[in-house]
Amino acid sequence: MGLSLGMTASAATVPAAAKPLQKTDWCVRLSPRLPGISTADCQKSALAPTGAVSRQGFPILKRQFVAAKSGREHNGPIRVLLLGGIHGDELTASAIVFRWMQWMQMPPAQQFHWNVVPVVNPDGLLAPKPKRVNASGVDLNRNFPTPGWHQDAPNYWIKKTGSDPRRFPGKSPLSEPESRWINDEIARFNPHVIISVHAPFGVLDFDGPVRPPRKFGRLVFTPVGVYPGSLGNYSGMHKKVPIITIELPNALAMPPEAEVKRIWQDMLTWIQQNVPQQPAPGIQRTAEKSAAPPR
Numbered sequence: 001m002g003l004s005l006g007m008t009a010s011a012a013t014v015p016a017a018a019k020p021l022q023k024t025d026w027c028v029r030l031s032p033r034l035p036g037i038s039t040a041d042c043q044k045s046a047l048a049p050t051g052a053v054s055r056q057g058f059p060i061l062k063r064q065f066v067a068a069k070s071g072r073e074h075n076g077p078i079r080v081l082l083l084g085g086i087h088g089d090e091l092t093a094s095a096i097v098f099r100w101m102q103w104m105q106m107p108p109a110q111q112f113h114w115n116v117v118p119v120v121n122p123d124g125l126l127a128p129k130p131k132r133v134n135a136s137g138v139d140l141n142r143n144f145p146t147p148g149w150h151q152d153a154p155n156y157w158i159k160k161t162g163s164d165p166r167r168f169p170g171k172s173p174l175s176e177p178e179s180r181w182i183n184d185e186i187a188r189f190n191p192h193v194i195i196s197v198h199a200p201f202g203v204l205d206f207d208g209p210v211r212p213p214r215k216f217g218r219l220v221f222t223p224v225g226v227y228p229g230s231l232g233n234y235s236g237m238h239k240k241v242p243i244i245t246i247e248l249p250n251a252l253a254m255p256p257e258a259e260v261k262r263i264w265q266d267m268l269t270w271i272q273q274n275v276p277q278q279p280a281p282g283i284q285r286t287a288e289k290s291a292a293p294p295r
Contacts, residue, residue, distance in 0.1 A: 033125050034095040036254045045101045052181040055135035058122040060181055065104045065114040077113045078275055081191040086140050087132040088124015090251045093197040100264050108268050115189050132166045134176055142169035143179040144234035152228035169229045193275045194235050194243040202249030207236025213270040217262035
């Protein structure tokens with residue numbers, strides 16, 4: 001049975017008597033859901049609470065890696081916001097970010113200022129069966145305040161997805177604590193580029209005012225469309241902050257280690273060569289129809 005636009009979030013709120021999670025609990029709970037990531041790997045990532053929590057009270061965790069001297073001191077280092085796990089059932093989208101965090105203090109990654117959030121949707125990841133939506137049943141990747149959201153997002157959900165509960169955009173933009181935090185963090189951190197990791201379509205998508213990448217590893221640039229309320233639409237089209245959506249080929253099984261490294265290295269090279277820069281004529285995409293399944 002589909003969700004209605006009049007649904008409430010009361011069932012997803014944190015019980016008054018809920019006990020706050022302790023630091024030692026974070027990785028004990030997260031790591032069993034992350035393919036190839038042990039509790040020790042998670043703990044070594046040195047994530048820290050942002051002060052924001054999910055709908056069910058799990059802390060939104062991040063780590064910043066401050067740039068070493070890069071030769072760009074007059075402009076400051078390139079700021080990269082790296083996000084994983086906006087959809088909780090895309091387990092590899094969080095796991096690969098933990099792997100990349102192990103390499104961020106090596107060149108050339110150390111030239112950039114990284115703001116890393118490997119698990120944006122902890123409630124979806126930690127549900128009895130991992131699910132795309134958050135604890136309120138909202139698709140966080142449809143909950144960003146793109147222009148015309150109040151008309152376009154509900155209409156798209158009803159008419160294009162058949163009221164698919166996995167793609168419910170919420171009752172209003174930024175109705176969810178997770179999407180509100182991302183929105184606030186974009187304003188605070190002011191990234192030059194956003195990298196958002198998903199699965200399982202095995203492609204690269206891109207929105208924004210710089211030249212898109214051709215390929216990262218075996219992932220080839222393949223536009224998948226622009227959707228109301230999506231982070232790609234909001235960041236790249238509306239805020240004019242370039243955003244790469246990395247679609248890993250499998251949501252449950254990690255790519256081979258060599259491919260994990262190739263994607264990483266190609267991403268770093270693209271950032272070095274293309275961010276920031278003035279948009280070239282004709283680079284920014286407009287909304288388009290696509291045969292690919294909607295993100």
